Amino acid sequence: MPYLLVSTSHFDRDYKSLAKRTPEAISHVEAMEAALREDPYNRSGKHNIKKLKGVKKGEGQWRVASGHYRIRYDLFGRDVVLYACKRRREAYRE
Numbered sequence: 132m133p134y135l136l137v138s139t140s141h142f143d144r145d146y147k148s149l150a151k152r153t154p155e156a157i158s159h160v161e162a163m164e165a166a167l168r169e170d171p172y173n174r175s176g177k178h179n180i181k182k183l184k185g186v187k188k189g190e191g192q193w194r195v196a197s198g199h200y201r202i203r204y205d206l207f208g209r210d211v212v213l214y215a216c217k218r219r220r221e222a223y224r225e
Contacts, residue, residue: 133168134206138213142202145216149200153218159197160216166195167204171211191215194222 138146149156166178171193173180179196183203186192191203191214201222203215215222 134171134209134211136211142213156200159200163195163197163202167211
């Protein structure tokens with residue numbers, strides 16, 4: 132049973148901005164979203180997914196990476212809440 136992706140307004144803004152600046156990011160984001168629908172905990176070990184240390188639930192405890200792009204997300208049951216979609220150099224700045 133696939134997980135349900137729920138995007139926040141912040142994620143949607145990030146995605147639109149990123150897609151506008153760098154169109155090749157679209158394929159990376161789509162690949163990351165497919166990985167999250169299938170295995171957000173990365174139990175298979177196939178994806179570049181990591182739980183971030185020192186980050187509270189609701190702030191994007193997890194991240195998935197593809198190329199220079201990162202998605203920060205949290206897990207609530209079978210829902211994957213997407214918080215941010217950024218280039219690597221911007222992803223961890225507060």
